[in-house]
């Protein structure tokens with residue numbers, strides 16, 4: 349397989365550090381450039397991350413002495429060194445849109461973790477097991493941007509990564525209404541218990557913008573390519589409530605669902621067991637062997653025990669039972685900074701390389 353030189357924009361952040369650690373032994377992708385804000389320009393990566401390295405794994409040795417670029421001022425230099433970039437920055441949405449478009453117009457594909465372009469109609473929001481065909485809209489996006497190579501592709505919000513895969517496997521039964529309550533880790537806010545001690549012994553019933561993302565983003569993922577844009581799905585209706593809970597990593601969701609064609613419990617378990625997609629077909633390096641795993645034990649999945657399933661790229665499901673108001677209820681769990689952020693973006697990039705969108 350071809351090797352790709354990649355850059356990480358936002359390399360000093362929580363998601364950027366995840367990219368650094370998961371890419372260190374990647375068979376296709378080789379990190380050659382790192383960028384963040386102007387505050388860190390000219391520092392080594394080790395200096396820029398001093399006192400704020402949040403990963404359990406150490407910083408990759410070969411990245412320690414890389415010289416940080418300014419993501420904005422040095423965009424041309426960075427784009428000329430790499431085949432594509434991963435982007436995860438904490439900036440205003442309009443600034444992120446401008447930054448990502450700038451890289452795309454420099455003919456540098458952007459695999460983004462940011463939410464700014466998720467609802468740009470010709471930007472695909474890809475979960476490789478679910479909607480790999482949405483990559484087709486990249487042709488229309490390139491036409492709009494006037495590029496040959498450059499484009500933007502995004503991954504969806506971390507909150508939807510557990511319940512959307514579980515529901516996707518059940519689409520033939522036509523889910524009509526979904527109520528979901530998420531229990532989200534503090535790393536989703538780029539925080540640890542050291543940097544956010546108020547989260548110890550605490551639950552905060554508000555995560556800005558999260559409920560809207562949790563209700564709307566699945567509709568784009570379940571949508572279809574309609575010429576030059578993605579047409580969003582219109583059902584099922586989703587209502588979401590998102591809570592921040594005192595766990596380091598791992599977003600859990602409690603899901604209630606009504607179907608037009610109510611399946612049996614056995615049918616649901618069978619669909620979850622057998623569910624796989626293009627990522628598995630292509631045997632992509634970051635693809636979990638089993639995307640969805642159902643636990644029969646009443647007290648599983650548990651965040652601490654099960655978030656690292658399949659290297660943090662699998663989704664665990666449990667507690668499936670009939671409900672007195674909806675048809676069924678269950679619980680699902682995924683790792684928010686692996687499957688839900690950096691790992692999901694790496695898997696998307698692998699798909700885009702394997703399908704010829706990044707050459």
Ligand SMILES: NC(=O)c1ccc[n+]([C@@H]2O[C@H](COP(=O)([O-])OP(=O)(O)OC[C@H]3O[C@@H](n4cnc5c(N)ncnc54)[C@H](OP(=O)(O)O)[C@@H]3O)[C@@H](O)[C@H]2O)c1
Nearest residue numbers: 358360361362363384385419436437438462535536538689
């Ligand atoms: N954490 C998660 O689980 C998660 C999940 C999905 C999506 N996301 C998204 O990923 C993005 C990053 O999140 P995070 O948790 O990694 O944030 P974070 O830890 O706060 O890191 C933010 C990064 O953005 C950089 N940055 C800030 N201002 C910049 C500027 N003006 N120009 C260039 N770079 C700038 C920072 O660089 P400096 O060090 O130089 O300031 C840092 O590298 C956000 O859009 C977030 O919504 C996060």
